[in-house]
Amino acid sequence: MSNLPARLKGLRAERGVTQDQVAESVQVSKSLIAAFETSRLAPQQDTAATLDAFFETGDEIQKLSTEARKNRKPGPSWxxxxxxxxxxxxxxxxxxxxxxxxxxxxxxxxxxxxxxxxxxxxxxxxxxxxxxxxxxxxxxxxxxxxxxxxxxxxxxxxxxxxxxxxxxxxxxxxxxxxxxxxxxxxxxxxxxxxxxxxxxxxxxxxxxxxxxxxxxxxxxxxxxxxxxxxxxxxxxxxxxxxxxxxxxxxxxxxxxxxxxxxxxxxxxxxxx
Structure with missing residues (x-):
């Protein structure tokens, strides 16, 4: 299982920023950041790259996001x-x-x-x-x-x-x-x-x-x-x-x- 949610919460705590502040900086909604941190969703590649740039983490979040998307429960069959x-x-x-x-x-x-x-x-x-x-x-x-x-x-x-x-x-x-x-x-x-x-x-x-x-x-x-x-x-x-x-x-x-x-x-x- 990907440790993306824990890593995102840890990075945010290290920076001392709120979900609102992260959302504003990477230009997504607060609910989307919350979904990333609770493993309900995994960032798409462009969003993951923006998060990496914000947290200055190289390509770490992109790699974790790719792993998380592979492990995600599939949506409705239709x-x-x-x-x-x-x-x-x-x-x-x-x-x-x-x-x-x-x-x-x-x-x-x-x-x-x-x-x-x-x-x-x-x-x-x-x-x-x-x-x-x-x-x-x-x-x-x-x-x-x-x-x-x-x-x-x-x-x-x-x-x-x-x-x-x-x-x-x-x-x-x-x-x-x-x-x-x-x-x-x-x-x-x-x-x-x-x-x-x-x-x-x-x-x-x-x-x-x-x-x-x-x-x-x-x-x-x-x-x-x-x-x-x-x-x-x-x-x-x-x-x-x-x-x-x-x-x-x-x-x-x-x-x-x-x-x-x-x-x-x-x-x-x-x-x-």
């Missing part, structure tokens, strides 16, 4: 092949009908989502949030820069406690400014559309093939059968046809942000 898809696909397309996509969620929003089910203990919620933040870093910050296309139903933009929704919307606007990330919103005026039936993802692989992931209550389902993938492709194009362009989507997101500063605004009436 997710393992999809994680590999996300880490290698050249184009990833996500449609979300009810929530902000997981890869675009802030830590506070993700915590609220997991806590809202009532199915998880506080420790389980913290663990899931840490895993989500780690996944974001691993997928969105890939060195080979795949293209990401997100289509979000406007209703999802208004789903969340006011105290976290404004920051979440600002995060969307900031993330959408990246050159390889495209965020589109389906406006309320679209009415009934093909995406009302549920959320899904499509990934184009290096060999040109396409794989889908279909959201489900208990576990998401990887879709590889050509006929079903074609159905998802058709649905994607039907949704894209009623979605706003990126610039208009950003304008709508920022108008919703502004409405949080105006208590008299009627959020439900916002139209593009």
């Amino acid at each position: 997710f393992r092949p999809w994680r590999n898809v996300e880490e290698t696909a050249v184009i990833l397309r996500y449609f979300q009908a009810t929530l902000i996509p997981g890869l675009l969620q802030t830590e506070a929003y993700a915590r609220a989502v997991f806590a809202s089910t009532g199915l998880h203990s506080d420790d389980e919620v913290a663990n899931r949030v840490a895993q989500r933040m780690e996944r974001q870093a691993a997928i969105l910050d890939r060195e080979d820069r795949p293209a990401f296309v997100f289509i979000i139903d406007a209703a999802a933009l208004r789903c969340g406690p006011p105290e976290i929704s404004k920051d979440q919307l600002l995060h969307l606007a900031d993330t959408g400014a990246r050159s390889n990330i495209f965020i589109h919103v389906v406006p309320d005026s679209a009415g009934l559309h093909a995406g009302r039936s549920g959320s899904f993802t499509l990934a184009i692989l290096e060999d040109g093939g396409t794989v889908g992931l279909l959201d489900d209550f208990y576990e998401d389902r990887v879709i590889a059968e050509p006929t079903r993938v074609t159905d998802l492709e058709r649905t994607w194009h039907a949704i894209a046809a009623v979605a706003l362009p990126c610039d208009q989507s950003r304008d709508l997101i920022l108008r919703l942000v502004n409405d949080y500063d105006d208590p008299a605004a009627e959020l439900a009436q916002v139209q593009p």
Whole structure:
């Protein structure tokens, strides 16, 4: 078993710094540092290298992290092949009908989502949030820069406690400014559309093939059968046809942000 957690806690004690201070210095969340120190997660290679630089430990943490990842308990069986898809696909397309996509969620929003089910203990919620933040870093910050296309139903933009929704919307606007990330919103005026039936993802692989992931209550389902993938492709194009362009989507997101500063605004009436 890797002694990474003990080593990280020992290094932090030697430096006399808190988890918050380490998190700020290496530009990750405090919950992620806590997950590293309790063996719930192991740092990805780039994060481990940043920790080595902060603690001036050469490549020690990188080696311990590699060992820890090898010894980690595997995730759900359905997710393992999809994680590999996300880490290698050249184009990833996500449609979300009810929530902000997981890869675009802030830590506070993700915590609220997991806590809202009532199915998880506080420790389980913290663990899931840490895993989500780690996944974001691993997928969105890939060195080979795949293209990401997100289509979000406007209703999802208004789903969340006011105290976290404004920051979440600002995060969307900031993330959408990246050159390889495209965020589109389906406006309320679209009415009934093909995406009302549920959320899904499509990934184009290096060999040109396409794989889908279909959201489900208990576990998401990887879709590889050509006929079903074609159905998802058709649905994607039907949704894209009623979605706003990126610039208009950003304008709508920022108008919703502004409405949080105006208590008299009627959020439900916002139209593009």
